[in-house]
Amino acid sequence: MNNSVKSLVAVLFGLIAGALLMALTGHDPVEGYKYLIQGGLKNPERIGNTLATATPLILTGLSVAFAFRTGLFNIGAAGQMLFGGFCATAVGLSLELPRALLLLVMVLAGFIGGALWAVVPGFLKAKYNVHEVVSTIMMNWTAYWTVYYVIPAYFKGTSLETESRQLPADAMLHQQWLSDMFQGSYINFGFFIAVIAVLVVAFLINKTTLGYELKAVGFNRHASEYAGIAVKRSIVLSMFISGGLAGLAGVAQYAGNASSLQIGVMPSQGFDGIAVALLGINAPVGVFVSALFFGILYSGRGFMNAMTEIPPEIADSIIAIIIYFAATSILIERLYHKLKLRRAANKKQGE
Amino acid sequence: MWTTIEQIFPYAIAYTIPLLITALGALFSERSGVVNIGLDGLMIVGSFIGAFVIFTMRAQYPDQSWVLWVGLLAAAVASALFSLLHAFASINLSANQIISGTAINMIAGALTIFLARNITGSGKISINGFRPFNIPWLSDIPVIGDLFFTKTYITTWLVLVLLLASGFILYRTPFGLRLRSCGEHPHAAEAAGIKVQSMRYVGVMISGAFSGLGGAIILLTYSGEFTGNVAGLGFLALASLIFGQWKPLGILLATLFFGFATTVANVSQVIPSLAVIPPVVLKIFPYIVTLIALVIFSKSSNAPKAVGEPFDSGKR
Structure with missing residues (x-):
């Protein structure tokens, strides 16, 4: 599995965890991410x-x-x-x-x-x-x-x-x-x-x-x-x-x-x-x-x-969680291999 | 001079105790073979959970001191659970333990403020903690009474009991021997029938629980407020562990050194005999001494042999 793919998966997991956090504390994750991205990229000044x-x-x-x-x-x-x-x-x-x-x-x-x-x-x-x-x-x-x-x-x-x-x-x-x-x-x-x-x-x-x-x-x-x-x-x-x-x-x-x-x-x-x-x-x-x-x-x-109403520390939290997933990327790799094996086994059974 | 020492003493002890308990926890973790650089984060979690639990329970039970004890216990449990993240990454996944610890620090720092802001808005939680008291009878003893038994916190004695218990458990029980063997030579330990991974889990979780206590003790003694950090004390605790050469007594002396050095630096401006020294010198003094100590100890380090190495049962 490519290293940059692992990083992307870690980012994805971090963003999902961030969404969960927002949802658990009673905020709307979709809105949160919308404004987060807009705040970073909305116009030339923000870029x-x-x-x-x-x-x-x-x-x-x-x-x-x-x-x-x-x-x-x-x-x-x-x-x-x-x-x-x-x-x-x-x-x-x-x-x-x-x-x-x-x-x-x-x-x-x-x-x-x-x-x-x-x-x-x-x-x-x-x-x-x-x-x-x-x-x-x-x-x-x-x-x-x-x-x-x-x-x-x-x-x-x-x-x-x-x-x-x-x-x-x-x-x-x-x-x-x-x-x-x-x-x-x-x-x-x-x-x-x-x-x-x-x-x-x-x-x-x-x-x-x-x-x-x-x-x-x-x-x-x-x-x-x-x-x-x-x-x-x-x-x-x-x-x-x-x-x-x-x-x-x-x-x-x-x-x-x-x-x-x-x-x-x-x-x-x-x-x-x-x-x-x-x-x-x-x-x-x-x-x-x-x-x-x-x-x-x-x-x-x-x-x-x-x-x-979402506290700004959500950004820090997302980053920190991403890092944890990046540090444990071997887990992602293991899951990926397991999935691959299972798929191969299923294919064999199908034949 | 004597009165100054008398005045400084209680503050220095109050500052030492959280460091001591955190470093002591780290001793279990490192002796079992896992580096725990996430102490700072674990302390922050303890401080947050302690503040949160006491803050919520105070609403229902005002002026009850047992609430504080519930807070302490909750802090220890929460940090022990939080440390599982580090244990899982470094024991089951063979992740880089320093990176995993750094992630713990970052998650704790960000997440606790995020949650605190959802509760109080400002992200700070104020708590009335334990009050210092004079121990009856003992505080009347000349010299010692003034130094050790006046203006003391109940948590100080709790930590000292834990220090004795830890020393006994690590060096006088079969469990302690097994735990230490996992940090020295895990393969030999495994061959002797010890479950290395479980031992390491125990080590990391004790470290988590003690760090949580440390964080909560800061909150309940001299700070009185959760602010989302512990002023880098977790890192200082790690330095104390190394400075104390991975021994309970050494850790006690190292943390006392940091406690006194920091307190002296903090109060130097109001004490005439110390005010002549530029405060910057006093502030950086403990860090420079640590660096020098690291150099001196480098030749004869007592670090557990296998600390920081992921355990791979199949590798010989």
């Missing part, structure tokens, strides 16, 4: 917003998927995204450069910030064999508290205590003609960064020696070592790239979709990245498609909530 919502998800999804392909479980995309976004925001608020150059430096700062945050667990894994799941969680909270105190101390907003200053227009990924094209949507350059990242990562893991080596280490660390691959360097490098991608998600979120950095919030896109990667079977294009799908759910839920 633009969906793409913008999907942007950080594409990047965190890529981050997690890239780590997965190289045998690492990067559960710390949230912290890397937060720290990357923080670095970009700090640069945007401190430097005065021509716009193109400033944006370039910000994107670079975001990438490096996220990458550094992931290199620590990578190094601990390579050198001391510390499991990256626990160390990345620790890094998540370290990022959370660091940003929590550094933003008010150095970049405090004028009105709100819990936000950084607004980024100047030159330091934002927002572009008027792009916004006009989508009739006032908040879509921004972040989306193009995400598309470029998808292409680069796809090229890197499928077509280059480096990608091959990183994947080989993921498949079998010892065999790779025997084959002469520098295993430790590969692990650190994998985490570096993975963290950098999550850092870019921070740039897209805090300097694109939003104009300031809010403290005291762990970006949910970090954990959603795991879902995106899993549903996208860890392939760059799959990640892109599943992030767009999640983007529709997330950006449509507000409209649905406005038009019906």
Whole structure:
């Protein structure tokens, strides 16, 4: 059974479970889904917003998927995204450069910030064999508290205590003609960064020696070592790239979709990245498609909530259930085989 | 200085207890061979069910304290049932246990708020929980009395009893030996006639029940409100388990460390001797120490040998 078919079946089951949930809590599922889809795709503005919502998800999804392909479980995309976004925001608020150059430096700062945050667990894994799941969680909270105190101390907003200053227009990924094209949507350059990242990562893991080596280490660390691959360097490098991608998600979120950095919030896109990667079977294009799908759910839920009584968390619930079905896709496979066997047996009997 | 310690102590204990019980549950799960990263979600489920049950029953029986106990029990049962999702995926389907646990976290986080919003609109449920009390006679003992028997919650003692019981069950009973053998060498265990899969189910469900208790205890002691999350305590409990090197006593010490470190960070601004340290340092201190501890323990890890590996009876 094809992997993408499994993902589609998981999506189908998730949507059915979502419908059941709506029905059980006394809402009309047909209406719910109608407004959910309309909210995501009704007009150019909403389509633009969906793409913008999907942007950080594409990047965190890529981050997690890239780590997965190289045998690492990067559960710390949230912290890397937060720290990357923080670095970009700090640069945007401190430097005065021509716009193109400033944006370039910000994107670079975001990438490096996220990458550094992931290199620590990578190094601990390579050198001391510390499991990256626990160390990345620790890094998540370290990022959370660091940003929590550094933003008010150095970049405090004028009105709100819990936000950084607004980024100047030159330091934002927002572009008027792009916004006009989508009739006032908040879509921004972040989306193009995400598309470029998808292409680069796809090229890197499928077509280059480096990608091959990183994947080989993921498949079998010892065999790779025997084959002469520098295993430790590969692990650190994998985490570096993975963290950098999550850092870019921070740039897209805090300097694109939003104009300031809010403290005291762990970006949910970090954990959603795991879902995106899993549903996208860890392939760059799959990640892109599943992030767009999640983007529709997330950006449509507000409209649905406005038009019906259904709480917006239905979107999160559907996504979470889809992930459970994706994780247990072997069950779907077993059922499929059973059905096939039964059909074959019936056919035989018929003859 | 002494008065500060005296003041901090009850808060630190209150913060430690939910962590302790959750990490203790995870000990059963990991000793049986199943990684449970879904602790956070299981705690959230416990917190939600506890709040929901108490909220509904309070309408009928106002001011009855046994309602709180029903809430605790319901939370434990609900989380144990919810953990079956994880058990089924990781034991019967050989799914990736970390992904399955992540799915548990996501489902719990989203679904409980979804349901809570259907009940209260805001998605938050406020509850009057247990009140701290001084244990008569014992609280009069100098030093110890002030630290351990003043402003204490009844749930603290429940959890300590469970800690002792868990230590006894895991290390002094045939059941405990069997459970641990499933996490060390499941094939040998199977050859000895132990049903590995059933043991793992038991391990995961105990973990679920204890996490549910943990979540409900947060609600009934220092938080008083269901908000749809437990501030990442489930992940901290997982870190405590590793920090405590998969041993009951180690877990107790690790959770006490987190409890005190966090409480000190929370109150540092009002205590002159601590206010000189930037709060960010105190806040990230426990996480950095954990990272360092992981490095130190990496050479001599006491992790169950087969933890995280799906059990395949036919594979040798």
